[in-house]
Amino acid sequence: MKTKRCNQLKKKITIKKTDALIIVDAQNDFLSGGSLPVPKGEEIILFLNYYLDLFKKAQGKVFATRDWHPINHLSFKEQGGIWSSHCICGTKGAEFTPKLKLPKNAIIISKATDSSKESYSGFDGTELCKKLKKSKVIKVFVAGLAIDYCVKNTVIDAINLGFKTFFLKDASQGIDLNPGDIKQSIEMMRNKGAKQVKKQYFF
Numbered sequence: 001m002k003t004k005r006c007n008q009l010k011k012k013i014t015i016k017k018t019d020a021l022i023i024v025d026a027q028n029d030f031l032s033g034g035s036l037p038v039p040k041g042e043e044i045i046l047f048l049n050y051y052l053d054l055f056k057k058a059q060g061k062v063f064a065t066r067d068w069h070p071i072n073h074l075s076f077k078e079q080g081g082i083w084s085s086h087c088i089c090g091t092k093g094a095e096f097t098p099k100l101k102l103p104k105n106a107i108i109i110s111k112a113t114d115s116s117k118e119s120y121s122g123f124d125g126t127e128l129c130k131k132l133k134k135s136k137v138i139k140v141f142v143a144g145l146a147i148d149y150c151v152k153n154t155v156i157d158a159i160n161l162g163f164k165t166f167f168l169k170d171a172s173q174g175i176d177l178n179p180g181d182i183k184q185s186i187e188m189m190r191n192k193g194a195k196q197v198k199k200q201y202f203f
């Protein structure tokens with residue numbers, strides 16, 4: 001039986017000061033030319049910049065997470081992990097793509113900084129929740145790389161922490177290490193209560 005989805009948006013969205021945009025891992029290593037490129041990753045930059053502009057005009061809050069690994073992070077193949085080494089703190093690969101128009105007042109959240117622990121969520125071991133609550137944020141709009149890892153885990157944590165959570169599909173791409181991972185991740189986010197939205201839904 002097909003279950004009816006209620007988290008399809010019917011009204012247009014207006015960004016408020018208490019809304020936050022959370023850009024996940026828009027870093028050089030996750031884009032073409034980087035050490036762990038996400039397929040079609042570049043396609044999201046245009047959309048991310050569109051949302052950044054929207055949030056700037058509405059004086060919404062902007063957060064940007066970054067994968068910020070030590071050189072011997074357990075997720076790297078040399079350490080027995082599944083990923084080629086990427087986003088090593090302080091390197092060019094770990095920098096945000098220069099194409100991203102990140103405002104000066106964006107709050108940067110470094111994650112997965114402990115060599116012996118993987119953290120896909122921007123909330124895991126960081127001050128992201130504290131900072132959002134301090135800014136009186138109610139709604140979060142999550143976008144970036146990669147849908148099936150850091151975006152998914154950030155979205156699920158945001159929901160569990162009580163934020164009204166939106167997933168910006170057009171400003172996100174995934175890896176699909178196992179084909180179907182992206183689709184499954186989106187299903188999971190929506191089943192947990194995330195609202196999937198795109199550019200056309202905004203004023």
Ligand code: VGL
Pocket residue numbers: 024025067075083145146147148149150151
């Ligand atoms: C990520 C794989 C490894 C992500 C981070 O940002 O989604 N994926 N580290």
Ligand code: ZN
Pocket residue numbers: 067069075086087112
């Ligand atoms: Zn990583």
